[in-house]
Amino acid sequence: MDNTHDLTQFRQQVYQNFNKRADTLMELLDALCSNHNARHVVELSLTAAFRRHYTALFQAIGEYRPQAGELAHLAAAHLPAPKKRAFWLIGVDVTSQPREYAFTLEERTFVYKPGVLKGNKPVTIGHQYSTAALLAEKDADTPVPWVVPLSCERVPAEERKFEVGKEQIDALLSDPQMPFHGQLVVEVADSDYARPDYLAAHRKHPNLVTIVRSRSNRVVYRQNERSAAETGGAPGHYGTAFRLRDDATWHTPDDALEFPFVSRRGKRYTVHIQTWHNMLMRGKNKPHRLRMHQYPFTLVRIVLLDENGQPAFKRPLWLLVFGERRHKLSLQDVYEAYIQRSDLEHFFRFGKQKLLLDKFQTPETVHEEHWWLLAHLAYLQLWVARHSAATTPRPWEKYLPHYKQGKATPSSVQRDFERLLRTFGTPARPPKPRGKSPGRAKGTRLPPRKRHKVLKKSASPAS
DSSP, X not given: OOHHHHHHHHHHHHHHHOOSSHHHHHHHHHHHHTOSSOOSGGGGGGSTTOOSOHHHHHHHHHHOOOOTTHHHHHHHXXXXXXXXXXXXXXXXXXXXXXXXXXXXXXXXXEEXXXXXXXXXXXXXXXXXXXXXXXXXXXXXXXXXXXXXXEEEEEOOTTSOHHHHHHHHHHHHHHOTTSTTTTSOEXXXXXXXXXXXXXXXXXXXXXXXXEEEEOOTTOEEEEEOOOOHHHHTSSOOSEEEEEETTOGGGOOOOSEEEEEEEEOTTSOXXXXXXXXXXXXXXXXXXXXXXBOGGGSOEEEEEEEEEOTTSOBSSSSOEEEEEESTTGGGSOHHHHHHHHHGGGHHHHHHHHHHHHXXXXXXXXXXXXXXXXXXXXXXXXHHHHHHTTTTSOOOOOTTTTTSHHHHTTOOOHHHHHHHHHHHHHHHOOSSOOOOOOOOOOOSXXXXXXXXXXXXXXXXXXXXOOO
């Protein structure tokens, strides 16, 4: 594969997709990808890649008009097909954009924010953004937590994150331009997505298998095996209760597996997996009726044992595996697929620390959405450039395994991107100064912006 040609073609396609202020947006994208010192978005105008005035930066963000599915279509040609596993893996999750003091910003709500001090509520005021990304196969010896972002959407105040994630996954699987269209796809998500609304909505895709984490206090059910003669009437769909916290209610597992696992720090563990097939989840009647007995699932219990045979964590990991083709996944496939979901956390951390993902301060909600999409696009460009970038570890990084084997990380590609720009050039045309603008007429006074209240979401529906 010609890596140089791929990067050049990708950059040309990105440039052509910018329908307004394409030159400024392209230079802004390159400034993000080669950023070393900027702590705020306006400081990107000081980078060598950005040749325009800082005011052009904000004008370009405001006039950016992304098309529906643009991020996924740009990534489609650069998605690596799975080789070792028989399915494509997609993860979906949300992260927060804190805006505590943006009193004129619309649709601010209470969102999650991790805290350092115990006892403090992990909440702040701002927006939430949902990201769906491809979790590509990794080298087992030197795994690098790359993801390929495919969709980024803000979670509206009147919706919840699983509702937005549902729409994102549905749009990706319904798009014939994506290389995984019609093929076996596995999605992984945390316990907030283990809801009847989310799980039932995706069952219209026969090629989709959903793996979600479950709360440890959940109650699921066996399928009812009693006949009409035994019950004296029409038999119900639900059998005996299976309480995850009470092992006295468990029946014999249908399958089990043990295999060794070595952490990145060299610690040895044993992964112990038990499964129960054809379990059922209770449905719901509001706001619309969902008959979850139509969608049996596989219940998976995972325990990580240390060298002494003791559990490494206080609670086991419970997973729910939904989908018509769930039996095509081995127990080890289910475990490894869900564990790779943590790569999304690496993406969010890198985006906020290196791509200024949550640093754009604006009173316009639409402009903030544009910025988040541009930051995702910058990460996608780093992904495409990873094979062209030179590995230049810092003195304290040269002993890390992935640097020894020449594996490019998002940070190393970003450090080398300025050199790549000098090599490949840019399709953006140089600026043409046209003198100073006259500005506002003397005596003009703008009305103050309207202040908006912090919105509170309604109580979560029962799951």
